[in-house]
Amino acid sequence: MANILKAIKDKDPGEKEFHQAVQEVIDSVQPILDRNPEYRQAAILERITEPERVIMFRVPWVDDQGQAHLNRGYRVQMNSALGPYKGGLRFHPSVSLSIFKSLAFEQTFKNALTSLPLGGGKGGSDFQPRGKSDAEVMRFCQSFMSELFRYIGPDIDVPAGDVGVGAREIGYLFGQYKRLCKEFSGVLTGKGINWGGSLVRREATGYGVGYFLAEVLSQHGQSIEGKTIAISGYGNVGTYVVEKINELGGKVVTIADEYGYVCDPDGIKGEKLECMADLWCVYRKSAEDYATQFGCEWIKDKRPWEVPCDVAIPTAMENELDLNAAKTLVSNGCMAVVEAANMPCTHDAVQYFHEHGVLFVPGKAANAGGVAVSGLEMTQNSMRLSWTREEVDKRLKMIMGNIHRTCLEAAEMVGAPGNYVVGANVAGFLKVADAMLQQGLV
Amino acid sequence: MRQYIISNIHTLRKWRQKGVVAQFKGEHFDADTMDFVKIGQGSIGGKARSLAFMSALLQEHPEIHEKFLEINIVIPKTLVISTDGFEAFVSQNHLEHFVREDFTDEEVTEGFLKADMPEWLVSELEAYLSQVKYPLSVRSSSLLEDAQFQPYAGLYETYMIPNNHPDISLRLKHLITAIKLVYASTYYEGPKSFTRSILSQAQEEAMAVIIQQVAGEEYGDFFYPAGSGVAMSHNFYPFSHMKPEEGIINIALGLGKTVMEGEKSLRFSPKHPNILPQFSTVDDILANAQRFFYALRIKGYSDELNFGEYSNLEKREVDDAKDEFPVRVFASTYVPEEHRIRDTSYIPGPKILTFAQILKYNSLPLPQLLCEILELGRKGMGCPVEVEFSINLSSEKNGKSDFFFLQMRPMVAEEERFEVQITQKEIEKAFCHSSQALGNGKNEEMADIVYVKPHDFKPEATMQMAEEVGQINAALLKDKRPYLLVGPGRWGSFDRWLGIPVKWKNISGIGAIIELRNEKLRSDPSQGSHFFQNITSLGIHYITVTEGSGDYFDWEWVASLPAVQETTFLRHVRLEKPMILKIDGRKSQCVIFH
Structure with missing residues (x-):
């Protein structure tokens, strides 16, 4: 295991946040890896720590004074073994590839734990929405999506909001995606309730x-x-x-x-x-x-x-x-x-x-309920339906029940029955690793 | 034809009276046409003189009225009781001893309230009130204020009276009480010691009194202007595209007390009203929006008006006034389901004051008007100025809104008081130099430095660092020792990877803060945006040091000082004498030396 971590550090020495995230996962899944040689044979750990795809792109935009600015856009598509990449977009000046990789890595297991068909991803930009006018934020979002739209879609990658990306930004991003792709689809979650968003998101x-x-x-x-x-x-x-x-x-x-x-x-x-x-x-x-x-x-x-x-x-x-x-x-x-x-x-x-x-x-x-309702928003979008509050709540209850059962089963499997910490740490990894194993070397 | 001629004569009379301070004579007084009158032959004091100057300035610049046809730009109707009134009152009642001896403010008040107002003044005031039935503010116009050193919030009280009771004797009683209280405030301990400090010796101060129409409208049981604020020619906290010389505005719903007392109000650049760092996200808006405002109660008040703490004003919740016109216009609505703010008040949901209608949608060209007013003031006074204003909104389609010019004073005094010259010698001996500092002035109160040890900084341990800062802050706050806080990255970042995620309570005792940009955390400077509200309202100095550029912080020197306390990540050192921090707000340049 130490070799894997060393290899990651040697390959990308500056990515401290990512190294730490990998270290934490390795520590918690060590017993499983020891017991399952097939994971080693299939280089699951090496593959699970390497993003399937990283997209970095320039995002030029013009401020209200006509001055051009340049930011960098990112999308880390970490793992799609369980479903389309899913994870937030963060707009903040201090983001870096390392931060996005670590967040996407953690998101992969968080999503897996919900038992919903969701992969893991994360992205965003070093753009600072603070102190910008609505028009500047809109122009930035449109420029950002003008590149990102090539790599996302309702069955490929479904970003959501995160730090610096709220309802306003999601609206602008969605509008530009719709214009460029000529389609109204569930490509983002966190949408307005009257245009594809889900009820019970706040709750x-x-x-x-x-x-x-x-x-x-x-x-x-x-x-x-x-x-x-x-x-x-x-x-x-x-x-x-x-x-x-x-x-x-x-x-x-x-x-x-x-x-x-x-x-x-x-x-x-x-x-x-x-x-x-x-x-x-x-x-x-x-x-x-x-x-x-x-x-x-x-x-x-x-x-x-x-x-x-x-x-x-x-x-x-x-x-x-x-x-x-x-x-x-x-x-x-x-x-x-x-x-x-x-x-x-x-x-x-x-x-x-x-x-x-x-x-x-x-x-x-x-606290996986938030991710779960994002998954339910995707489901409603692909079915072209808007569920009632009661319907969403009923399914949320079902998902939380699944998470509970998954945690207990995973804890039992690694010899720590009833330990939800161990269960939660291991369950997500097991789901992703098993799916990767079954899908072959891709 | 008759009506037409009457109307024109009336307009002409009004126009002729503008910019003129007429002598009040009961039998000739016409409240409708005479905007600015005075009782007595003495001085009218600094504030009243500045009002007269503004009145004349507006008269001399008709183009500003032509440019903003949708706005009436006016000075509230004003009566000044010159210093004769004060002198007569004091001598008739033998109150002079209050200036020479030590009395408590309460004793002075009691003595003044018991005294009688001179008969001639009472009869003039009665004649005035026979025509004037709108709410009035009563405040001082001191000779001392000519010096223009008056602190922002003012040394003297302002009293507001509803002045709408059917019984004129009761209205007169209220007005006289307010005048006596203003007179009494001359002899309060605060102004007296201030006078001593300015004039080196105790001196009797003659006081004029301004009685002025309160800008506002009636809304149910209350009276208040849609908005009040202060415009300043110079912005010491420019952000984004803003330039210092473009000025800065603070505006709030209701009476100006909200802005004067430094309560939550909205700060914006008149040149860039769309850029609101404190309103960047929905959470920011909810946290920073004004929740309370001040209004004058004009119905259901007791005959013995409350001249206490709020001086007849009531502090109301914005939400309680959600159906009143100004809130309808200035508020947006929070949509909790979507965590979104909609810039309309006509949908269900909590109302949040954003002033979006004027700042984003230009429904009233207030930012543009304020730019012009500041420019006019700057030219008129020959220096940067500070202008107090209020606005009333017209509820009629195509109706005219009112802009009340309440006060103007030069910022020269402030600049002189705070003028900062940084010399080459100071730069050479400084242990810290920055070319990106916010604020203005000199700080000689800090002898403590709390810094994150550069070699021990780990991005993954910022939470622990925040806790350690909080602990040291609590101790220094208790000892009343403001300190200089130094650390890498964005102070107050809520993402622990991007900087040390302190909350305001963790650093509430700071005197100044340094945000370091270096190899470990080279993010764009935050310029204190996480604490923007606190930093600007408290005048905290916020300094960004980009190591490797012309900026520097002398680590070797600070490390050579003995530690008062050392934690895992922090070091606290103390100088024998306070360090000197200077920021030249015009150049955003800062030096700190000892």
Whole structure:
């Protein structure tokens, strides 16, 4: 394995971000590679770390003053063993090929975990939308797509938004693709709802976390019904986690921000949930406003993990739940921790949960709802249908159930039954590796 | 024919009165035609003089009115009580002792409110109010202000009164109370010590008072202008295509207190109204859009008006006024399902103030008008200027909107106060030099430097670095020690690979920040765009150093200083005396030396 990493480093010595991403995957799949000589024979690891295709192109555009500018466009088509390349476009001045390769590599496994027919890719440009007028952004997007359109398509590569690429940019990119290709197809996801976008996109990650939690508890003969749950953030993810948990009979008693947390023992429901939904997502207000409005206790400079709960769901930021918090949760009888943000639990906290029999679900499995609804948008586009909210939600539930089952099966396979971390790390890789094996040396 | 002649005579009288400060005489006063009058023979103070100057300037430049036919460019109707009024009031009531002895502001207020206004002044004011029934602002026009050193937010209070009660005696009472409070503010501790610092000795200050029509319209129980703001000839934080000399505008819905107090308002370049760095993404817009505004309550107020903290003003939520005309015009709508902002207020969804109608769609040529006004001011005063304004929107199709010219003062004083000359000698002895710095002025308050150790920097460890910065910041903030923060890449980047992802609270105690571009992180300079709102409103110096060009930071020297604290990635050093940081905002040049 060390040889493979060395070869990658020797080949592209400057790509530190990519090296690190590869290192992390190699570490987690080592046991599988040791047990499956066919992967070695077919050079799966060498091939999976080499993009199928990298497209780099110049993107000239003209600003409002008539001055020409030049940026560089990228699309890393990492792996299509499971389906068309799928991954976001990022517009940010500091991007590089190394960053796009690492992101595309990680995206491949993230997509695979959903069990949807999605490959992995990533792309974008070193363009900075900040400080540009709408017209300048539009001209840039049109120029970017004027080259990219040759390499993408609804059955080839379906980009989405990412940093610096929101609804506005997706609209401009889609418009130019449609003009150049003379076709209205699902070539991008994240589209406007009245022109091919999917419902439940905003709610997807939060709802997905709720469904995953229900699966985890059900696996252990329990349900969300009657459970007390602590969460941290109250943005899009937190809001819809609460909505889904309420629907499934649970009670969420905390929300937090960087300055403290609110404890609402009666649960965040009804009018209070409506207020919470707008609090950050629209008005960027502090969680303290919730406490003031509804007469709840505001605990300054503390995290919500000190509140006794059955389940904890960190939804805010990286490393927000550390070893001390983990110890408090365990001593208060917390039975499950589900990550809704990206890596909110520190490494030692995760270890502590495992040592003390707390069910722990990593973010890469629990927060896959967003990717899942992107996949559902593609499906609706190819069927020329727009599903109702209920239909999308039903399928999201099904996908989260699949992810849960996939994780458990993969964990079992590598001798770590019930370990969702191992399962999530391995499952995506296994799906991609197996498909590559079966498709021969391509 | 009769009506035609009357109308023309009326217009002619109004035109003749423009630019003229007429003497107020109760029996001859015509509120309709007389825009600018004064009571008394004394001085009218600096502010009132500048109003008179603006009035004359507008009269002398009819072309500006012709160019913007859809806008009435006016000075609000103004009455000035000259310094005679103040002198009579103080001497009649024997209030002189307040200037010589130490009294609290509350004691001064109490003493002034108990005192009687001279009879002659009361009768003039009564005659004035018999014709004037619109909301009024009452503020000082001090002689001291001639010096033009007046801080931005002002030393003296401004009071607003609804002046719409059917009982004239009550309106008169409100007006007199407001005038007494303005008079009292002359003897408050702040202005007194300011006077001492300027004049070296305590001196009695004579005060004129400006009573002025409040620009605005009635919306339900409230009265406010659609927008208020400040235009400045020089922009010390140019971004993108902007040039410093093109100026900068701050605008907000409602009364000007929002801008004056530095609350959330919209900052834009009048030459490039489309370029709004703080409104680049939907998240930026939601985070930075104005959420509150100030309005004057004109219905349901108590007879004893509240002259307290907000001086009869109410702080309202923009969302509560979503059906009122200015919000309808200036707001966009957030569409949560698509995380998109639509530039219309006529669809369902939360209303977000973007001013898109004037900045993007030119429904009112305000940016162009402000360019002209700044130019006119610059020519008139012979130096860069700062202009306060308000606007009222016409709700009628093809109707005229109003632009109220509220105040103009030269930026010369500011430039003198902050004028920065960087000498060759200073460049030679500087440990840091940059040709890409934002801000202007001199900072001699920082003795602490917190820097990311160049050899220990790892792009994969930026999260940890952010935490370490936060910890050191908390300690320095507690000790009230502003510091210089130095590190590679884009401070505040939310992508941890692109720079150190600090949040504002992690660096809230900084005095200045250096963004290094070097081999490890050679991204385009962010110019503090992640913290643009904070940097511009707090006047933080933001310096970009591109190593390998003419810019430099002396690593050897800083490494030779003993460490106060050293963490895995950071080093905190302290100088014996504060360092000197100078930024010449006109050239974007910065030096830091000790």
